[in-house]
Amino acid sequence: MGFLELVNFYIIPGIVLGSIYALGAVGITLIFAILRYAHLAHGDLATLGAFVAFAVVTGIGVSPYAALPVAIVATALVAVGIDKVFYEHLRERPKIITVIASLGIALMVRAVVQVIWGVDSESYVRGISRPDVYFGLRIRDREIYTVLAMLALVGALYVFLSRSKWGKAMRAMSDNPNLALLSGIDNKTVIVLTWVIAGGLCAAAGVFLGINTELKSMMGWQMLLPMFAAAILGGVGRVEGAVLGGLIVGLAEELSVLILPSEYKAATAFVILLFMLLVRPTGILRGKVL
Amino acid sequence: MSTLLSMEDLTGGYGEADILRSVSLHVDDREIVVIVGPNGAGKSTAMKAVFGLLKVRGGRTVFDGDDITGWSPNKIVQRGICYVPQVDNIFREMSIQENLEMGAFLKKGDLSAAYDRVYELFPDLKERRRTLAGSLSGGQRQMVAMGRALMLDPKLLLLDEPTAGLSPRYMEQIFQISRDVRDTGVAILLVEQHAKQALAFADRGYVLAAGQNRHEGTGADLLANREIAEMFLGG
Amino acid sequence: MEFIGLVNYALFMGIFIAIYALLALGLNIQWGFAGLFNAGIAGFFAVGAYTSAIITSAAADGRIGGFELPFLVGWAGAMVAAGLIAWPIGKICLRFRSDYLAIATIGVAEIIRLVIKSEEALTNSARGITGLPRPFGDLPYVESQAAFLLLMIAILFVAYLLVERQFNSPWGRMMRAIRDNELAARAMGKDVEYRRLQAFIFGAALMGLGGALFAHFNRSITPEAIDPMVATFLVWIMLILGGAGNNRGAILGAAVVWIIWSVSEIATDQLPHEYAVKAKYIRLFLIGLLLQLVLRFRPEGLLPEPLRGDQGASRREPKSSARV
Numbered sequence: 001m002g003f004l005e006l007v008n009f010y011i012i013p014g015i016v017l018g019s020i021y022a023l024g025a026v027g028i029t030l031i032f033a034i035l036r037y038a039h040l041a042h043g044d045l046a047t048l049g050a051f052v053a054f055a056v057v058t059g060i061g062v063s064p065y066a067a068l069p070v071a072i073v074a075t076a077l078v079a080v081g082i083d084k085v086f087y088e089h090l091r092e093r094p095k096i097i098t099v100i101a102s103l104g105i106a107l108m109v110r111a112v113v114q115v116i117w118g119v120d121s122e123s124y125v126r127g128i129s130r131p132d133v134y135f136g137l138r139i140r141d142r143e144i145y146t147v148l149a150m151l152a153l154v155g156a157l158y159v160f161l162s163r164s165k166w167g168k169a170m171r172a173m174s175d176n177p178n179l180a181l182l183s184g185i186d187n188k189t190v191i192v193l194t195w196v197i198a199g200g201l202c203a204a205a206g207v208f209l210g211i212n213t214e215l216k217s218m219m220g221w222q223m224l225l226p227m228f229a230a231a232i233l234g235g236v237g238r239v240e241g242a243v244l245g246g247l248i249v250g251l252a253e254e255l256s257v258l259i260l261p262s263e264y265k266a267a268t269a270f271v272i273l274l275f276m277l278l279v280r281p282t283g284i285l286r287g288k289v290l
Numbered sequence: 291m292s293t294l295l296s297m298e299d300l301t302g303g304y305g306e307a308d309i310l311r312s313v314s315l316h317v318d319d320r321e322i323v324v325i326v327g328p329n330g331a332g333k334s335t336a337m338k339a340v341f342g343l344l345k346v347r348g349g350r351t352v353f354d355g356d357d358i359t360g361w362s363p364n365k366i367v368q369r370g371i372c373y374v375p376q377v378d379n380i381f382r383e384m385s386i387q388e389n390l391e392m393g394a395f396l397k398k399g400d401l402s403a404a405y406d407r408v409y410e411l412f413p414d415l416k417e418r419r420r421t422l423a424g425s426l427s428g429g430q431r432q433m434v435a436m437g438r439a440l441m442l443d444p445k446l447l448l449l450d451e452p453t454a455g456l457s458p459r460y461m462e463q464i465f466q467i468s469r470d471v472r473d474t475g476v477a478i479l480l481v482e483q484h485a486k487q488a489l490a491f492a493d494r495g496y497v498l499a500a501g502q503n504r505h506e507g508t509g510a511d512l513l514a515n516r517e518i519a520e521m522f523l524g525g
Numbered sequence: 526m527e528f529i530g531l532v533n534y535a536l537f538m539g540i541f542i543a544i545y546a547l548l549a550l551g552l553n554i555q556w557g558f559a560g561l562f563n564a565g566i567a568g569f570f571a572v573g574a575y576t577s578a579i580i581t582s583a584a585a586d587g588r589i590g591g592f593e594l595p596f597l598v599g600w601a602g603a604m605v606a607a608g609l610i611a612w613p614i615g616k617i618c619l620r621f622r623s624d625y626l627a628i629a630t631i632g633v634a635e636i637i638r639l640v641i642k643s644e645e646a647l648t649n650s651a652r653g654i655t656g657l658p659r660p661f662g663d664l665p666y667v668e669s670q671a672a673f674l675l676l677m678i679a680i681l682f683v684a685y686l687l688v689e690r691q692f693n694s695p696w697g698r699m700m701r702a703i704r705d706n707e708l709a710a711r712a713m714g715k716d717v718e719y720r721r722l723q724a725f726i727f728g729a730a731l732m733g734l735g736g737a738l739f740a741h742f743n744r745s746i747t748p749e750a751i752d753p754m755v756a757t758f759l760v761w762i763m764l765i766l767g768g769a770g771n772n773r774g775a776i777l778g779a780a781v782v783w784i785i786w787s788v789s790e791i792a793t794d795q796l797p798h799e800y801a802v803k804a805k806y807i808r809l810f811l812i813g814l815l816l817q818l819v820l821r822f823r824p825e826g827l828l829p830e831p832l833r834g835d836q837g838a839s840r841r842e843p844k845s846s847a848r849v
Contacts, residue, residue, distance in 0.1 A: 038624035040564070040631070086817050093824070096562055096623050100761065101820055103564060103627075107758055108813035114806040165395075168384070172392045175381040182375070183438070184367050184396040221754070225635060228628045237383075263643040270632035277617050277625060290622040 008138045016143045018250020019150035023205035025230035025242035027198030033174035033237030037095040041106035047220030049075040049203025050210040064124040072200040079199025122215040146208045226269035235287025301348035309335045311501045322478045324492035326485040332501040333481040341373045372439035376450040379435035382424025393438030408437040429460030449480035465491045536670040543677035546779035549763045551731030557770035559724035560704035562623040567753035568634030573603035573733025574740035578654040600737045607733025608726045615725040653747025768826030
């Protein structure tokens with residue numbers, strides 16, 4: 001296999017898939033670090049976001065990119081709402097109780113999608129899109145948009161976390177919650193912000209997965225493991241780590257086909273997860289271990 | 291000099307059991323007061339009681355004319371008491387400057403005067419203000435922790451074993467800085483394991499044992515007391 | 526429905542309750558007892574079902590297995606296989622908080638699903654393995670069902686007694702101490718990891734047995750026989766509703782949830798087709814909601830964990846108090 005072939009059929013799809021995982025993994029890593037539990041409904045929130053965009057696309061006939069902001073806002077609101085109604089009152093109990101609750105939420109969110117939109121595959125646009133060729137590299141527009149959108153969203157988040165007062169408050173809460181509370185940082189606002197960001201990014205992950213593949217009610221659940229693997233690989237609590245982890249997991253999944261039967265593509269993330277837990281649970285960029 | 295803080299017959303604990311039993315103490319304006327005593331005497335607990343981290347079942351705490359018994363730590367911070375815990379008292383993953391900024395979270399408006407004041411007390415920190423706090427040495431971390439607490443211009447600073455785990459050189463430095471802080475008009479209440487050195491440096495001291503007041507007096511008087519020397523200070 | 530139909534339905538339901546109760550007991554060892562979060566119950570169930578199927582079925586072309594051994598050998602094999610899968614996962618994940626185990630078990634279940642779907646030589650992929658021996662399968666239908674149910678109840682009873690005995694042994698006391706006090710647990714170090722691993726493996730073995738019983742009851746096992754997410758979730762709600770830490774609670778929860786689940790299915794099946802399909806998902810939504818309600822309003826479940834002497838005033842769920 002030539003170099004171009006490797007790039008065209010494995011590296012480029014891997015980076016695109018990795019960007020999608022990165023969007024979800026950033027939210028997972030923030031929730032892990034600030035709220036201190038694994039949020040198992042994350043994938044299904046992404047599904048919800050993808051289908052909200054689908055409703056906008058089919059409802060008023062705009063492109064999925066135009067529907068993206070609507071999906072982001074709607075999913076962020078749903079995420080905040082879920083936290084208020086279902087997670088907030090579990091805050092004083094052991095965190096693992098919230099993990100159980102989130103498994104139930106995953107089922108509930110998916111059930112809502114299945115009731116409203118059914119279980120058949122859908123897509124935003126009909127027909128096949130042909131890749132353009134740049135110096136022998138075959139790239140589709142949607143692939144460029146996916147990677148650019150990921151970089152823009154995560155870049156904006158990065159600036160928010162490192163420059164703004166509330167962004168720093170989120171980092172403080174992740175770093176040392178007791179001291180953050182002693183300093184008078186309002187935990188409730190930090191939590192709302194965390195859900196807005198995580199929910200919005202989730203929706204973006206779902207929409208871009210839908211743009212690059214298709215929409216299915218199980219699409220998000222199947223992303224859950226790669227997203228967690230990415231978050232842990234990068235280091236829990238590290239936004240840049242989650243992006244790096246997402247890209248590595250995406251590339252590894254696409255490249256795994258070279259040595260494994262393609263049915264086992266989805267096992268790659270699991271292997272990465274166990275490997276990291278075994279050799280370096282803090283992840284590449286030294287994150288937290290719960 | 292007027293009384294800034296007075297704790298009157300305070301009884302309470304974290305759960306059902308009382309750790310403090312009728313403890314009384316007071317801190318005057320611009321005074322450094324130290325609490326010493328054997329392990330498990332309730333020293334740190336007494337300090338946490340001031341900061342509203344305890345279930346109080348009797349007695350009260352008055353600060354600057356207000357009865358602050360039962361107030362939330364958040365409200366107490368805003369009233370003018372800042373607290374530096376013994377461990378985990380910095381944000382490791384944040385720069386020195388960001389640590390200070392978080393300390394001033396409740397403050398509206400321009401922070402530059404507050405930064406200047408803290409950096410004047412801790413010139414070492416100013417040069418390294420972009421450095422991650424977690425990469426500093428133990429003594430410098432303690433300075434960051436104190437600096438964070440001073441950002442809100444408290445009237446009273448609570449220090450929980452500020453010299454724990456520090457070398458004698460740093461211990462002396464922390465004491466010196468505490469005096470400098472006091473000279474800017476802040477009273478200090480601290481808990482110390484190094485009783486001799488702390489009593490020598492403080493204006494007044496309290497000796498607690500088994501959750502109760504045992505002795506009080508100026509540092510020099512307490513150091514001269516044979517019973518204290520034998521019971522708590524190891525001769 | 527005529528009388529005989531009702532009897533048949535009751536027998537059928539009883540058998541399913543007994544199988545699910547076994548799964549709930551397995552989860553109770555892991556979660557109720559040791560605080561371990563297993564989100565891949567269906568995976569261990571499937572491993573048990575297929576292992577027993579391979580051991581006991583007749584030989585077939587192009588497929589490994591077909592040893593035609595007695596079903597008891599198959600059931601023992603199912604328990605061993607599920608335990609063997611649990612071992613490395615537990616070994617890697619039990620050092621960390623249970624969140625990691627939850628994610629890893631989701632992964633295990635997913636991979637087991639992939640293997641079942643793709644490894645034709647092992648599982649006969651989509652067609653599954655059929656013609657499994659069924660205890661009392663030669664009797665007339667009703668008698669056969671009744672006898673099978675009795676067998677299930679006997680197995681459940683034995684499992685209950687064994688687990689209950691473990692709960693009350695020094696081993697059980699130590700496990701509860703570990704579960705309730707993470708700090709003390711860490712101080713005990715390696716030994717704790719080992720005991721947690723035991724609990725995880727025992728629980729998984731019971732789930733494997735549940736899978737084997739299910740396969741032999743149906744005389745076959747196919748990838749579509751159970752929906753992994755639904756099965757896993759049902760077992761969780763059974764245990765949480767029944768009362769985590771209480772074995773009788775686990776069994777009661779299995780009965781209550783399964784009755785609600787299957788009666789509501791009968792009800793929704795009466796609807797016109799287009800609504801019946803949606804109704805399935807509405808039922809899933811409601812069962813998810815039920816979990817949220819139980820967690821909020823009755824976290825101890827219908828039958829709370831009995832205070833077993835040693836626990837005294839210490840509480841089941843230590844408050845994650847803010848240490849300052």
